[in-house]
Amino acid sequence: MKKNVKVFKFGGSSLKDAEAIKHVGNILQGFSKENLIIVVSAMGKTTNALEKVVEAHARQDGTARGLLEDVKATHYRIMDALLPKDHDAYALVNDVFVEVDWVLDEAPHENYDYMYDQIIGVGELVSSRIVHAYLNQVNLPAQWLDARDVILTDDIFREGWVQWDETEERAAKVARPMIENGGFVVTQGFIASTTENFTTTLGREGSDYTAAIFSYCLDAESMTIWKDVPGVLTADPRLFENVVKIDRLSYREAIEMTYFGAKVIHPKTIKPLQNKSIPLFVKSFIDPAGEGTYIGNDVDDTYPPIVAVEKDQALLQISTRDFSFVAEHHMSYLFSIIADLRLQVNAMQNSAISFNVCVNDIDDKVDRFAALIQEQFKVVIDRNLELLTVRHFHQDVLENLRRGKIVMLEERMSRTVQMVVKDVPLMNRRSQPLERAKG
Numbered sequence: 205m206k207k208n209v210k211v212f213k214f215g216g217s218s219l220k221d222a223e224a225i226k227h228v229g230n231i232l233q234g235f236s237k238e239n240l241i242i243v244v245s246a247m248g249k250t251t252n253a254l255e256k257v258v259e260a261h262a263r264q265d266g267t268a269r270g271l272l273e274d275v276k277a278t279h280y281r282i283m284d285a286l287l288p289k290d291h292d293a294y295a296l297v298n299d300v301f302v303e304v305d306w307v308l309d310e311a312p313h314e315n316y317d318y319m320y321d322q323i324i325g326v327g328e329l330v331s332s333r334i335v336h337a338y339l340n341q342v343n344l345p346a347q348w349l350d351a352r353d354v355i356l357t358d359d360i361f362r363e364g365w366v367q368w369d370e371t372e373e374r375a376a377k378v379a380r381p382m383i384e385n386g387g388f389v390v391t392q393g394f395i396a397s398t399t400e401n402f403t404t405t406l407g408r409e410g411s412d413y414t415a416a417i418f419s420y421c422l423d424a425e426s427m428t429i430w431k432d433v434p435g436v437l438t439a440d441p442r443l444f445e446n447v448v449k450i451d452r453l454s455y456r457e458a459i460e461m462t463y464f465g466a467k468v469i470h471p472k473t474i475k476p477l478q479n480k481s482i483p484l485f486v487k488s489f490i491d492p493a494g495e496g497t498y499i500g501n502d503v504d505d506t507y508p509p510i511v512a513v514e515k516d517q518a519l520l521q522i523s524t525r526d527f528s529f530v531a532e533h534h535m536s537y538l539f540s541i542i543a544d545l546r547l548q549v550n551a552m553q554n555s556a557i558s559f560n561v562c563v564n565d566i567d568d569k570v571d572r573f574a575a576l577i578q579e580q581f582k583v584v585i586d587r588n589l590e591l592l593t594v595r596h597f598h599q600d601v602l603e604n605l606r607r608g609k610i611v612m613l614e615e616r617m618s619r620t621v622q623m624v625v626k627d628v629p630l631m632n633r634r635s636q637p638l639e640r641a642k643g
């Protein structure tokens with residue numbers, strides 16, 4: 205009979221320094237009898253630091269190497285505090301960094317997204333090497349697994365789409381025997397591979413998704429994400445006061461709130477888990493004994509108001525140039541371009557001669573979209589907007605959120621209100637607590 209497996213994911217904040225990694229080791233001591241796949245992110249803010257390396261290399265301004273040296277130094281300092289000087293992990297980590305040195309030796313690749321993925325994934329690779337070495341060091345036998353040997357994607361760099369059949373096959377062939385060996389398996393979040401063995405990534409914050417992919421492919425008993433918050437809260441505690449923990453969430457509620465910007469779980473995480481009814485726990489690494497949040501089936505769907513904020517929104521007002529109606533064939537044309545550009549549409553509304561659409565303003569996608577349609581349509585773009593999504597709203601919560609803002613677009617459904625608003629400094633919201641969020 206196959207062994208039961210649980211999947212744990214530790215994000216950057218739980219691995220931010222040597223103390224934090226020791227703490228993760230302590231948490232894992234409590235699970236030493238279990239078969240765990242442990243998915244780790246890059247340590248602390250490493251991915252942001254590596255993005256700076258990529259940008260500098262693309263600019264060729266001579267700063268890339270220095271920025272990379274800083275990243276290396278941080279990792280070696282952490283290793284010095286966790287491992288003996290002669291540990292094999294030093295050579296393994298060095299090998300990973302050498303590959304980036306090679307990329308920096310070359311001229312920047314013409315495909316920026318490809319170059320990005322070849323550099324950015326080292327954060328997870330070195331982090332997994334260090335965590336793996338440390339766990340063995342503290343008598344928690346662990347094997348190291350290269351996630352790229354399991355997760356296969358298409359070749360859309362920076363946002364690879366998982367090829368599920370191949371990934372399931374590879375999980376059975378590569379990961380399953382490691383689980384059957386017993387002990388822990390440490391692997392990387394965020395990174396995957398194309399059929400040609402180029403590294404791809406699953407999108408920023410994608411390590412949660414990696415954990416869900418492993419959970420799905422290995423029929424995990426459960427998945428747990430360890431966070432710096434007690435569980436899923438009614439809103440981002442960095443932006444709002446008086447938030448409360450939600451003890452139980454349905455998959456549906458979780459997917460709705462994360463899709464529209466609740467940053468606590470990557471939105472793609474829910475589907476694979478729901479499809480196999482695998483429970484997801486969001487727990488605090490600060491208080492590991494705390495109950496956290498359970499996400500799964502069999503949840504009574506009554507909730508307090510829940511607020512998600514998505515920043516960096518653009519609202520496009522698209523109208524016909526000749527006063528004709530925005531008809532179905534226009535919509536079909538516009539959406540084919542939206543799909544090609546992989547623009548995420550968050551809200552939309554149409555009138556007789558205009559179509560308003562709110563999308564994530566990422567890279568230059570909005571400008572490319574406008575350029576492609578401008579011959580046929582007049583386009584007015586408003587940027588730096590926020591999308592507020594309120595589930596299970598009460599009137600007073602909406603009024604609090606609206607105060608001092610210009611609402612550019614509002615949509616109401618039975619359980620959800622969405623507002624695209626002009627920015628007012630976020631901190632001002634601290635004086636507008638979500639009174640009703642107390643339940």
Ligand code: ADP
Nearest residue numbers: 215216217433435436437439440442466467468
């Ligand atoms: P990790 O390092 O594990 O990837 P992140 O920092 O990406 O963790 O995500 C955790 C953060 O998500 C929390 O510190 C919290 O500020 C934020 N967050 C946003 N929305 C919510 C919410 N609804 N519930 C809990 N945390 C939230």
Ligand code: ASP
Nearest residue numbers: 245251394408409410411
């Ligand atoms: N390290 C990656 C990021 O910061 C992936 C993740 O942490 O989930 O986006």
Ligand code: MG
Nearest residue numbers: 215216245409
């Ligand atoms: Mg994160």
